[in-house]
Amino acid sequence: MNTQILFRSRPAGEPHESNFRRVQHGIPTPIGGEILCRTIWLSLDPYMRGRMSEGKSYADAVDFGEVMPGATVGQIVESHIEGFAPGELVVGYGGWQSYWIADGHGLRKLDPSSAPISTALGVLGMPGFTAYVAVIDMTGATSGETVVVSAAAGAVGSAAGQIAKIRGCRVVGIAGSDEKCRWATGELGFDACINYKTATDLDAALAKACPDGSEIYIENVGGVVGEAAFRNLKVGARVALVGLIAHYNERKHHHGLDIAPILWKRATMRGMIISDHAKRMPEFLRDAGAWLREGRLKYRETIVDGLDNAPQAFLKLFHGENIGKLLVRVADDPTRP
Amino acid sequence: MNTQILFRSRPAGEPHESNFRRVQHGIPTPIGGEILCRTIWLSLDPYMRGRMSEGKSYADAVDFGEVMPGATVGQIVESHIEGFAPGELVVGYGGWQSYWIADGHGLRKLDPSSAPISTALGVLGMPGFTAYVAVIDMTGATSGETVVVSAAAGAVGSAAGQIAKIRGCRVVGIAGSDEKCRWATGELGFDACINYKTATDLDAALAKACPDGSEIYIENVGGVVGEAAFRNLKVGARVALVGLIAHYNERKHHHGLDIAPILWKRATMRGMIISDHAKRMPEFLRDAGAWLREGRLKYRETIVDGLDNAPQAFLKLFHGENIGKLLVRVADDPTRP
Numbered sequence: 253m254n255t256q257i258l259f260r261s262r263p264a265g266e267p268h269e270s271n272f273r274r275v276q277h278g279i280p281t282p283i284g285g286e287i288l289c290r291t292i293w294l295s296l297d298p299y300m301r302g303r304m305s306e307g308k309s310y311a312d313a314v315d316f317g318e319v320m321p322g323a324t325v326g327q328i329v330e331s332h333i334e335g336f337a338p339g340e341l342v343v344g345y346g347g348w349q350s351y352w353i354a355d356g357h358g359l360r361k362l363d364p365s366s367a368p369i370s371t372a373l374g375v376l377g378m379p380g381f382t383a384y385v386a387v388i389d390m391t392g393a394t395s396g397e398t399v400v401v402s403a404a405a406g407a408v409g410s411a412a413g414q415i416a417k418i419r420g421c422r423v424v425g426i427a428g429s430d431e432k433c434r435w436a437t438g439e440l441g442f443d444a445c446i447n448y449k450t451a452t453d454l455d456a457a458l459a460k461a462c463p464d465g466s467e468i469y470i471e472n473v474g475g476v477v478g479e480a481a482f483r484n485l486k487v488g489a490r491v492a493l494v495g496l497i498a499h500y501n502e503r504k505h506h507h508g509l510d511i512a513p514i515l516w517k518r519a520t521m522r523g524m525i526i527s528d529h530a531k532r533m534p535e536f537l538r539d540a541g542a543w544l545r546e547g548r549l550k551y552r553e554t555i556v557d558g559l560d561n562a563p564q565a566f567l568k569l570f571h572g573e574n575i576g577k578l579l580v581r582v583a584d585d586p587t588r589p
Numbered sequence: 590m591n592t593q594i595l596f597r598s599r600p601a602g603e604p605h606e607s608n609f610r611r612v613q614h615g616i617p618t619p620i621g622g623e624i625l626c627r628t629i630w631l632s633l634d635p636y637m638r639g640r641m642s643e644g645k646s647y648a649d650a651v652d653f654g655e656v657m658p659g660a661t662v663g664q665i666v667e668s669h670i671e672g673f674a675p676g677e678l679v680v681g682y683g684g685w686q687s688y689w690i691a692d693g694h695g696l697r698k699l700d701p702s703s704a705p706i707s708t709a710l711g712v713l714g715m716p717g718f719t720a721y722v723a724v725i726d727m728t729g730a731t732s733g734e735t736v737v738v739s740a741a742a743g744a745v746g747s748a749a750g751q752i753a754k755i756r757g758c759r760v761v762g763i764a765g766s767d768e769k770c771r772w773a774t775g776e777l778g779f780d781a782c783i784n785y786k787t788a789t790d791l792d793a794a795l796a797k798a799c800p801d802g803s804e805i806y807i808e809n810v811g812g813v814v815g816e817a818a819f820r821n822l823k824v825g826a827r828v829a830l831v832g833l834i835a836h837y838n839e840r841k842h843h844h845g846l847d848i849a850p851i852l853w854k855r856a857t858m859r860g861m862i863i864s865d866h867a868k869r870m871p872e873f874l875r876d877a878g879a880w881l882r883e884g885r886l887k888y889r890e891t892i893v894d895g896l897d898n899a900p901q902a903f904l905k906l907f908h909g910e911n912i913g914k915l916l917v918r919v920a921d922d923p924t925r926p
Binding site: 474479494496508512515517518520524525528 | 811816830831832833836844845846847848849851852853854855856857858859860861862865
């Protein structure tokens with residue numbers, strides 16, 4: 253059977269399990285030009301919250317009754333496309349379901365001997381690619397500059413900080429637990445990491461970690477973290493506006509950000525959506541693949557077992573419960589020992 | 590006697606007349622390398638509110654007991670600097686007082702036959718220069734693009750919209766009264782102007798005036814106006830962050846702006862402070878002077894008589910009571926009929 257998690261109702265504020273509905277159907281049959289894939293890994297990402305909202309966002313809203321969208325890693329069961337064979341592993345956009353039909357568009361084959369296949373959803377996938385474009389293309393971080401990264405232990409933030417380190421920057425993370433901060437400084441090589449939940453004065457903590465302010469800020473969060481990071485900017489700073497997860501569950505957009513420091517510091521803030529940058533993907537895969545093999549780019553995964561647990565797992569993102577990439581293991585990964 | 594308006598106490602929220610103190614001293618005597626100027630016109634500008642606040646801003650806070658700072662147009666009474674002669678008219682930074690001592694630095698002579706000398710504080714001064722840099726350098730507005738301007742009837746906004754028109758843009762203003770909107774569309778050539786105070790749905794009004802959104806937004810205001818303008822941006826839009834007057838009187842910076850559309854629209858927002866751009870002043874004076882003579886750049890002045898009324902007049906800025914440039918006539922202008 254094909255288990256699917258459908259979009260049932262719009263959350264008013266924080267999503268709830270009741271916004272999703274689980275259904276089961278027979279496994280679909282691919283026709284000419286199609287492939288049937290069995291889902292192994294499902295990626296859970298903050299952007300999905302936007303697609304559950306009414307009205308304009310960077311992606312179209314999902315319709316009620318549609319399968320929740322999402323990137324997936326799976327194995328080909330049956331193929332009617334030349335060049336894709338049963339048993340091969342692929343990353344695509346299968347959504348929250350245990351089998352999906354692909355037309356080959358946007359499907360990329362994975363070599364499990366090169367990197368664990370789940371990384372195609374994390375450090376070698378959309379989150380890692382987002383970090384790469386944010387640090388390199390959006391802000392042009394160069395050697396000697398100070399880079400502040402919020403959600404420093406998230407899938408994007410952890411990669412962004414490490415890429416900035418690879419480029420010779422001083423990197424200061426902001427994260428929501430001591431464990432996250434220890435990972436950032438202890439394993440990922442961040443120069444400092446501030447636990448914003450326990451800092452008595454976030455501005456003072458940032459000032460201490462960045463005595464001259466920061467040339468660059470990678471914004472994933474917004475809220476009080478974003479405002480403190482804005483105040484910490486140097487004159488002429490560059491901000492990559494990647495995400496605003498602190499605001500995604502607001503019922504109306506009343507809780508904005510004090511952007512006066514963007515003015516005072518003559519900063520430049522650039523909003524980005526990774527899908528605009530698809531042509532940079534080959535360079536990213538080349539660079540990030542090499543960094544991963546060389547041990548210069550590390551990652552962690554928070555794994556939740558079973559598609560049925562995806563709705564509950566999704567909520568973890570908004571409570572900061574994941575460290576690194578949040579994944580649902582929909583089926584056993586045949587490439588993992 | 591020299592009348593001075595001193596900074597007396599920090600406003601908690603909106604400035605009040607009690608934050609200022611009026612004193613009288615003897616007229617100061619210039620020594621070698623100095624000039625004594627008699628103030629004719631005093632400029633009142635939103636940035637002055639920032640200088641009354643504690644803590645970081647783009648300018649240093651004024652100390653208690655200091656003369657309130659401000660740009661002034663005056664006449665030289667006595668000069669000990671070669672090249673400046675009594676009777677000559679100058680624009681400088683004399684502050685809120687009826688006489689000031691200048692050391693020649695930043696002092697520029699004015700030719701009353703070329704333009705009314707008060708324009709050196711408005712359309713040919715800092716506000717006009719700000720508009721010029723915002724439209725041309727910060728956003729690079731080009732022919733055929735749609736430019737939205739907030740505070741459209743203010744000193745900066747009215748110039749910004751006209752400069753965008755001169756560059757071949759479609760210009761939509763947002764202002765706070767029907768009279769202001771009539772001025773913008775009737776005299777200044779704006780294509781449309783929305784009264785945000787009477788619009789039942791500002792988003793809908795902007796969507797109607799900009800059916801495809803706007804490529805450019807000149808932000809002077811923030812608040813609900815700024816948020817609506819952000820939502821109205823096209824993908825890839827450019828925002829010049831010039832001012833945030835709706836927020837200057839906030840006690841703490843709690844009332845931020847929803848910047849999610851900057852992310853969704855992949856917009857670029859650039860904060861600017863005009864003093865960074867001093868080297869562009871000659872081009873600005875050349876271009877704006879020509880546009881003024883050709884009747885392509887128009888302006889209005891809201892004039893308050895008497896230095897004693899400066900504190901009360903300053904409050905007008907925050908209530909939107911001025912149209913065009915807000916000036917204090919400190920002494921009769923000998924060049925005006």
